Amino acid sequence: MSGEASEPTIVLFRRDLRVDDNAALAAAADRGAPVVALYVLDEEAHDTRAMGAASRWWLHHSLAALGHRLGHAGARLYLTRGPTCEVVAKAIAASGADCVFWNRRYDPADAAVDAGLKAELRKKGLTAQSFDGALLHEPSLLKTGSGGFYKVYTPFWKAMVDKPHVRDPIDPPGSIDGWRGKLDNLRLNALELLPTNPDWAHGLRETWRPGEEGAHARLREFIEYGLAHYERQRDFPSQLSTSRLSPHLAFGEITPFQILAHLRRSKSSGASKFRSEIGWREFSYHLLFHNADLAKSNFRPEFDAMPWRDDKRMLRSWQRGLTGYPIVDAGMRELWHMGWMHNRVRMIVASFLIKDLMIDWRQGEKWFWDTLVDADAANNPASWQWVAGSGADAAPYFRIFNPVLQGEKFDPRGEYVRRHIPEIGALPDRYIHRPWEAPAALLKEGNIELGKTYPTPVVDHGAARDRALILYQSIKDAV
Ligand code: FAD
Numbered sequence: 313m314s315g316e317a318s319e320p321t322i323v324l325f326r327r328d329l330r331v332d333d334n335a336a337l338a339a340a341a342d343r344g345a346p347v348v349a350l351y352v353l354d355e356e357a358h359d360t361r362a363m364g365a366a367s368r369w370w371l372h373h374s375l376a377a378l379g380h381r382l383g384h385a386g387a388r389l390y391l392t393r394g395p396t397c398e399v400v401a402k403a404i405a406a407s408g409a410d411c412v413f414w415n416r417r418y419d420p421a422d423a424a425v426d427a428g429l430k431a432e433l434r435k436k437g438l439t440a441q442s443f444d445g446a447l448l449h450e451p452s453l454l455k456t457g458s459g460g461f462y463k464v465y466t467p468f469w470k471a472m473v474d475k476p477h478v479r480d481p482i483d484p485p486g487s488i489d490g491w492r493g494k495l496d497n498l499r500l501n502a503l504e505l506l507p508t509n510p511d512w513a514h515g516l517r518e519t520w521r522p523g524e525e526g527a528h529a530r531l532r533e534f535i536e537y538g539l540a541h542y543e544r545q546r547d548f549p550s551q552l553s554t555s556r557l558s559p560h561l562a563f564g565e566i567t568p569f570q571i572l573a574h575l576r577r578s579k580s581s582g583a584s585k586f587r588s589e590i591g592w593r594e595f596s597y598h599l600l601f602h603n604a605d606l607a608k609s610n611f612r613p614e615f616d617a618m619p620w621r622d623d624k625r626m627l628r629s630w631q632r633g634l635t636g637y638p639i640v641d642a643g644m645r646e647l648w649h650m651g652w653m654h655n656r657v658r659m660i661v662a663s664f665l666i667k668d669l670m671i672d673w674r675q676g677e678k679w680f681w682d683t684l685v686d687a688d689a690a691n692n693p694a695s696w697q698w699v700a701g702s703g704a705d706a707a708p709y710f711r712i713f714n715p716v717l718q719g720e721k722f723d724p725r726g727e728y729v730r731r732h733i734p735e736i737g738a739l740p741d742r743y744i745h746r747p748w749e750a751p752a753a754l755l756k757e758g759n760i761e762l763g764k765t766y767p768t769p770v771v772d773h774g775a776a777r778d779r780a781l782i783l784y785q786s787i788k789d790a791v
Pocket residue numbers: 546554555556557558559561562589590591592593594596653654655656658659662680684686687688689691692693695696699
């Protein structure tokens with residue numbers, strides 16, 4: 313310990329559930345005074361979006377892991393719920409703390425809460441300080457030549473890559489002098505984050521290990537076995553070829569600084585591609601920081617005139633993985649089972665909802681928000697708007713994925729589809745992405761009755777594509 317402060321320091325934890333590379337925690341430990349580690353579940357902040365069910369499941373387990381890790385280092389994690397300013401005021405009154413540290417958040421709604429907190433604390437003569445950690449860049453500082461924010465990924469990433477140095481991860485405190493007094497502390501179960509009736513989380517439990525240790529194990533495994541093949545295989549959903557770090561990043565169990573430090577040590581050819589995907593996350597946050605309404609409003613206002621269809625039956629068939637297009641259904645069932653979906657398939661299912669069913673991208677974004685363990689305030693809406701064409705650096709409007717051809721290209725042997733849709737598993741590769749073309753004898757042999765055991769397609773893709781092109785062209789013409 314280098315400092316000699318005597319009053320306790322409060323460290324707020326939110327989406328930075330880690331001990332390593334935690335600038336706020338390291339600075340607090342360095343002050344030399346007792347540390348009050350405080351998690352605040354603030355669901356009342358104006359404009360803050362309520363967390364989805366899969367994220368809540370993750371949060372429960374991530375908090376448990378953080379509690380253990382802090383406990384080993386000497387600090388107790390206090391769990392609280394309520395408006396951030398009120399909870400912090402109570403913690404100050406109980407502990408006598410004169411200093412509050414936290415790591416910065418970049419969702420404008422969260423950032424507003426933190427700005428209010430900072431102002432209030434400073435007004436009372438207390439020290440309030442925020443630190444970096446979630447992003448490699450500060451969205452308020454990275455500007456285009458004309459002083460605005462970036463709307464296109466390539467120049468954004470070039471500006472970032474051209475930056476001379478990304479800092480090294482910050483070492484965890486050797487030990488923490490944890491404050492041990494009495495606070496309004498909830499038991500983890502009292503936060504009511506887990507599903508109970510029904511308990512739908514068995515697939516999540518099978519798949520994930522939330523927490524810092526799980527995140528680092530995942531990174532090590534990916535660097536050892538996945539990185540070299542990443543560029544070539546990352547589009548094939550049947551293979552475990554991507555890192556699956558997204559929920560760990562979303563909850564701040566690992567930082568981009570830590571990932572980049574590992575990549576710097578790696579000689580693998582996949583490193584540059586992987587780094588640029590981390591760059592897409594930075595770009596999404598850059599967009600969100602400058603567009604608070606990213607999940608609510610079209611980035612391109614001309615899309616406000618799009619005549620989306622309000623078709624609840626179709627929306628439900630998409631959500632349940634019952635559209636009759638195997639690659640779409642496999643993706644939606646993967647999502648339901650494990651709270652995650654492969655990126656290529658996310659693009660296919662999103663294109664299908666928006667362009668084949670002509671359902672507003674916000675409906676899809678909302679479903680993902682509820683069901684993804686990596687549901688992210690920036691990546692999710694930015695990606696949905698990208699697929700819809702309404703986003704900043706969006707996909708061209710005439711790009712409408714053909715779900716059959718996408719399936720045949722990226723799941724050529726149907727392994728991904730068979731994993732998630734066993735009821736059509738007996739079909740040979742030739743028909744696995746187009747079961748409606750299979751001869752009757754083959755269907756019978758595989759116990760498949762289209763329309764009963766597996767749906768017939770809910771729309772004809774060719775006709776749906778023509779309809780979408782006309783509507784998209786009309787939006788484009790109106791500009
Ligand atoms: P990897 O390929 O291993 O990439 C490493 C990391 O880079 C990811 O963990 C993620 O943080 C970042 N990344 C990769 N691709 C993207 C991308 N296209 N945009 C932004 N960041 C990226 N990602 C989320 O983290 N949360 C979401 O809520 C989310 N919603 C999405 C919705 C749609 C419609 C689409 C098309 C994409 C969405 N993505 C989202 C982006 C991407 O699909 C996931 O980040 C990726 O599939 C996560 O798997 P991974 O960690 O194995 O990725």
